Structure formats: structure tokens, C-alpha cells
Amino acid sequence: MNALRSLTPNAITPLPADGRYEYSAHRWSLPEIDALTLALAARRPLLVRGEPGIGKTQIARAVAVHLGWRLHSETIHPRFDPEHLIARFDAVRRLADAQAQKLGEDSDYWSPGPLWRAYDWAGAERFKSVSAPIAQPVAEPDGHVILIDEIDKADSDLPNSLLELLGQRSLAFAPLKLQLGGPDARLPLVIITTNEERELPAAFIRRCVVLNLAAPEDxxxxxxxxxxxxxxxxxxxxxxxxxxxxxxxxxxxxxxxxxxxxxxxxxxxxxxxxxxxxxxxxxxxxxxxxxxxxxxxxxxFKHSVRPSPRRQSRDPIASDPS
Structure with missing residues (x-):
């Protein structure tokens, strides 16, 4: 069953403002629809390649809104650990509690990550910790979209480590004695973006569906x-x-x-x-x-170019621009 069958090229999906993003709107292209359809059916991550600002990240937000799924966003940095997708340890809070002489158990300082939520939503919602206090339970969404943004900023070993983790239907997490998923687990849709600042491993690219977003001719x-x-x-x-x-x-x-x-x-x-x-x-x-x-x-004009065809020295903006 094609979950994207109602999408057509040039269809517009409004993207409401939330705690992380401002209001926006996404106009769908045929390559985007086809690549997402394949990624969903093949149960493979979708790697979206292209220059900054061309709309790679917005695809994840738009497909989550269209499907009514939960979007989880992770922006990659050099110290990112693949296990952060399962759970994240709050070492800063633990240190603060230790200094205040109110240190709890190590398990108190973990908080659920997107894969934990995708494979065991109810368990993640019930999990009590100092870092993620229990709150009013949220109803389980129909599915999950995990955005892994700017993977080219990661350590060179991270892409292959990520694929090994993302390809498993069953996940064990020793620090919390967790066993997540199983043979019938529904895999999330994973969307990975790259600005092409670093070459990605060939093995990683082979195991992804790839969408190349090039600047259009017009x-x-x-x-x-x-x-x-x-x-x-x-x-x-x-x-x-x-x-x-x-x-x-x-x-x-x-x-x-x-x-x-x-x-x-x-x-x-x-x-x-x-x-x-x-x-x-x-x-x-x-x-x-x-x-x-x-x-x-x-x-x-964000770079110093000499001779500059335009100079950043003009009259100030009037209080009444009209």
C-alpha cells in the first residue's frame, strides 16, 4: 500500500509552526514523491543530497505532516554517537546533582531517543528519569519519521555505524537492559541529509535510497x-x-x-x-x-569578496519604511 498515493507534483503541504520550526509550506516535486515511495516500500533510509538551503530538511517535515507521523530531528555533530538514537545520557545534569549531593541512579539520567520511541512508544512515555520527567502520556502516533540532518559533519565512521543500527528490527540497549522491537516491528522512515561537505562511504550510499536535489535550470x-x-x-x-x-x-x-x-x-x-x-x-x-x-x-552577501560589487554601507532603515 502506497502511503503517499494522494500526493501529486506541485501539491502543497502547509507546515504549521511548532516549538522548533516556524510556519512554512512545501511544494512537492515528482522526484521527491518517487524517492520517498521507494524508501518506504524498500524500508531503506532516504539520503537527500544537495547544496544548503535547497529544501532537504523540509522534506522530512513535510512527509511527517502529510502522513500524520511523529517527526524526530537529530542534527549531527562530531561527537554524535549512534546510540543517541536509542537513548541519551545527561552527564551535565548528573554532574550537577553529584555536586549538590543529590545523585540518583545512573538510570535516572537517561532519556528516550527516537528509535526507542519508534519501537516502544508506550514504554518510552512511561519511562521516569531526572532528564525526562514523566508527564501526561501522549497518544501513540501512526508512525515515525527520523530526520538525521547534516551527516557529512560526522566522524568518518558514523555513517556505517548508523546503517548497522537502523537496519535492525530488534535493538538491545545494555545500560537500561532494554530489548526493543522484534520481527514484526514497524521500521520508521529515516531521512538523512548531506550538504556534500565530506565524501560519504560507498557502502553507506549503496544501502540508501538516494535523492539528488540539484539547483533547477530556471x-x-x-x-x-x-x-x-x-x-x-x-x-x-x-x-x-x-x-x-x-x-x-x-x-x-x-x-x-x-x-x-x-x-x-x-x-x-x-x-x-x-x-x-x-x-x-x-x-x-x-x-x-x-x-x-x-x-x-x-x-x-555572506563572504568577503574583493572587489565587492555591493558594499555593506548604506543609510539606516527609517523607522517608517514607507
Whole structure:
């Protein structure tokens, strides 16, 4: 059964604001739908590759909203341990309690991770610890999406260690004497992103479904379409001339950065600028156009390039931008 059968290219999934993310919206492409369909059916992680800001992370958020599943996000850092996906030990809190002479048992300082929640939601909800005090139980979701973001920032051994862990239906966790999952366990959908800052092991790539998100040929048109998706009308209306001018400035600065062999700005910076325009001068097209000329440089031009075609030295923004 294809859980994504109701999705079609160019369909838009609104993404409500939550404790971690602001409101957004995702416009689906056919490659995204096909890659996710394969990953779900094959029970393999989906590796999403592409430059920063092209929308890799948002795919995980969008598919979780579309399916009604729980999203768990983990951003990789050099000290990330694969077992953090099962449970995480709060060494800082333990040290503080030891210094205050109120040290508990070691088991008190563990908190459930996404794999524990995916394989044993009820057990994770019941688990009492200092780090994750018991609260009002939350109903078990229909499924789980685990986002592992920026895996290229990890130690070189981490990708293969992750795959070994993620490929198991049954997990043992010795510190808490846990046995999770089993032959009939429902695997979560795992989405892994990379900004291509480090080459990933060939064995790791072979065991993933891979979606390559390349910048589209009509990059300007693609940016404007993303702007329309995020600011479709009503209280979030934004005029086409604003979307176009913000895109034109980004294209110019993107070209400058590429010529200097520096990371170029992308859709993330474009949407940041639109968000600022919306907050500063909602539905005031004339004011937004003036603000673009003042602000786009600071949103897009993030490297020191000499000679610079644009200078970060202008008159301050007036208190009334109109």
C-alpha cells in the first residue's frame, strides 16, 4: 500500500509552526514523491543530497505532516554517537546533582531517543528519569519519521555505524537492559541529509535510497515559485514584483560567489529575506521594494569578496519604511 498515493507534483503541504520550526509550506516535486515511495516500500533510509538551503530538511517535515507521523530531528555533530538514537545520557545534569549531593541512579539520567520511541512508544512515555520527567502520556502516533540532518559533519565512521543500527528490527540497549522491537516491528522512515561537505562511504550510499536535489535550470523561476508557496495570499500576501526583485538580487550575488569559488546563497536566504519583509512591512509592496534594496545584501552577501560589487554601507532603515 502506497502511503503517499494522494500526493501529486506541485501539491502543497502547509507546515504549521511548532516549538522548533516556524510556519512554512512545501511544494512537492515528482522526484521527491518517487524517492520517498521507494524508501518506504524498500524500508531503506532516504539520503537527500544537495547544496544548503535547497529544501532537504523540509522534506522530512513535510512527509511527517502529510502522513500524520511523529517527526524526530537529530542534527549531527562530531561527537554524535549512534546510540543517541536509542537513548541519551545527561552527564551535565548528573554532574550537577553529584555536586549538590543529590545523585540518583545512573538510570535516572537517561532519556528516550527516537528509535526507542519508534519501537516502544508506550514504554518510552512511561519511562521516569531526572532528564525526562514523566508527564501526561501522549497518544501513540501512526508512525515515525527520523530526520538525521547534516551527516557529512560526522566522524568518518558514523555513517556505517548508523546503517548497522537502523537496519535492525530488534535493538538491545545494555545500560537500561532494554530489548526493543522484534520481527514484526514497524521500521520508521529515516531521512538523512548531506550538504556534500565530506565524501560519504560507498557502502553507506549503496544501502540508501538516494535523492539528488540539484539547483533547477530556471533557478530564478524556482525561487519565485517557492516565494508564492510561502506567501500565497491573505495575511501572507506578497506581490510578484517583490518576489521577483528579491530573486534577481539573489541571482546576482549567487553568480558573484560562484565566480569567487565560494558557497553561494540559495533558497534559505531568499525565504529569510521574504520573512523579514513580511514582518517589517506586511502587504505594503512599495515599502517592501525599498527594503529589498537596503536588506538583500545582508541576507545574501555572506563572504568577503574583493572587489565587492555591493558594499555593506548604506543609510539606516527609517523607522517608517514607507
Amino acid at each position: 533557478y530564478r523561476g524556482w525561487l519565485i515559485e517557492r516565494g508564492r508557496t510561502h506567501y500565497p495570499g491573505g495575511d501572507r500576501a506578497m506581490h510578484e514584483t517583490v518576489l521577483a526583485l528579491a530573486a534577481d538580487d539573489l541571482i546576482d550575488d549567487r553568480s558573484t560567489m560562484k565566480q569567487a569559488d565560494l558557497p553561494p546563497p540559495g533558497a534559505a536566504e531568499y525565504l529569510d529575506l521574504l520573512s523579514a519583509l513580511h514582518d517589517l512591512a506586511a502587504r505594503d509592496t512599495a515599502a517592501q521594494l525599498k527594503l529589498i534594496e537596503k536588506l538583500s545584501l545582508y541576507a545574501y
